[in-house]
Amino acid sequence: MTTSTNFHTDWASLLDDKIEQFIETGTTVLDNCYQMDALQALQNESGFIDYKEAKLTHGERQSHIRGDSIRWIDHDCPAGLAYLDSINELGAYFNRTLYTGIRSSEAHYACYPAGFGYQWHSDNPVGRDERVISAVFYLNDDWREQDGGQITVINKLGDTVQLLPKLNRLIIFDSNLRHQVEITHRRRFSIATWLRKDEKWV
Ligand SMILES: O=C(O)CCC(=O)C(=O)O
Ligand SMILES: [Fe+2]
Numbered sequence: 202m203t204t205s206t207n208f209h210t211d212w213a214s215l216l217d218d219k220i221e222q223f224i225e226t227g228t229t230v231l232d233n234c235y236q237m238d239a240l241q242a243l244q245n246e247s248g249f250i251d252y253k254e255a256k257l258t259h260g261e262r263q264s265h266i267r268g269d270s271i272r273w274i275d276h277d278c279p280a281g282l283a284y285l286d287s288i289n290e291l292g293a294y295f296n297r298t299l300y301t302g303i304r305s306s307e308a309h310y311a312c313y314p315a316g317f318g319y320q321w322h323s324d325n326p327v328g329r330d331e332r333v334i335s336a337v338f339y340l341n342d343d344w345r346e347q348d349g350g351q352i353t354v355i356n357k358l359g360d361t362v363q364l365l366p367k368l369n370r371l372i373i374f375d376s377n378l379r380h381q382v383e384i385t386h387r388r389r390f391s392i393a394t395w396l397r398k399d400e401k402w403v
Contacts (some may be wrong), residue, residue: 206242206283207235207236207238207239208235208239208283208284208286208287210234210235210287210290210291212290212291212294213294215231215234216229216231216294216298219231220298220299223373224299225357225358226356226357226358226362227356227374227375227378228354228356228357228362228372228373228374228375228378229372229373229374230364230370230371230372230373231370231373232367232369233369234338234369234370235287235369239280239283239284240340240368240369242280242283243280243281243284243338243392244340244390245280246279246280246281246310247310247312247340247390247392248390264317265320266319266320266322267317267318267319267320267322267382268313268316268318268319269311269312269313269317269319269382270311270312270314271309271310271311271312272309272310273307273308273309274308274309274392278310281308281310281392284308284338284392285306285394288306288308288336288394288396289306291336291396292306292334292396295333295334295396301333301334301396301398302333302398303333303334303396303397303398304397304398304399304400305396305397305399305400306394306395306396306397307394307395307397308392308393308394308395309392309393310390310391311390311391311392311393312388312389312390313350313382313385313388313389313391314385314388315385315386315387315388316384316385316386317384317385318349318350318381318382318383318384318385319381320381321379321380321381322379322380322381323376323377323379323380324376324377324395330377331397331399332376332395332396332397333375333395333396333397333398334373334374334376334395334396335373335375335376335394335395335396336371336372336373336396337352337366337371337391337392337394338370338371338391338392338394339366339367339368339369339370339371339390339391340368340390340391340392341366341367341368341387341389341390341391342368343368344365344366344367344368344387345365347386348365348385348386348387348389349383349384349385349386349387350365350366350382350383350384350385350386350387350389351364351365351366351382351383352364352366352372352380352381352382352383353380353381353382353383354372354378354379354380355378355379355380356374356378357375366385366389376395
């Protein structure tokens with residue numbers, strides 16, 4: 202741990218009741234993941250960092266597809282690293298319960314300005330499958346329906362799941378599922394996170 206902030210979360214107690222749902226649908230949502238000091242540390246770090254422009258895999262921003270600015274979590278982000286330590290515990294939980302073979306994680310802060318979203322996509326580029334599970338954690342106080350910015354996921358059964366990006370909420374889904382971010386009407390902060398089956402690259 203690189204910070205004294207408390208990021209401890211008992212993933213089994215949050216997920217044991219939902220794991221059947223995750224197997225069946227490829228999606229689940231957890232609320233109240235962390236304590237207030239951890240949330241504040243993440244909010245603080247996400248709001249005071251210099252965002253780089255989001256890049257698609259071919260290296261060019263396409264704001265008609267995605268409108269977020271991102272910053273990858275690295276050694277300059279102590280709260281983000283503590284968050285990733287806890288996400289690695291989540292990966293260990295999935296490996297124990299579902300034999301997912303997760304070996305690394307990666308995450309970036311993202312900020313969507315009002316008027317932007319992220320159109321339909323899946324998190325593995327065509328022909329790749331290293332990302333096993335996607336998890337998006339939200340940092341937005343008092344988010345309301347009229348603020349927009351919902352994440353919409355088509356689950357394994359073909360049903361549409363739509364959720365608000367509320368503070369302390371983690372949405373977890375199979376990285377191959379298609380999803381989008383609806384146009385947000387307020388500045389929207391999140392941490393996009395992936396559990397991967399290959400070795401860490403940072
Ligand atoms: O912020 C979200 O709700 C999802 C973001 C996303 O799909 C991505 O960054 O790949
Ligand atoms: Fe995505």
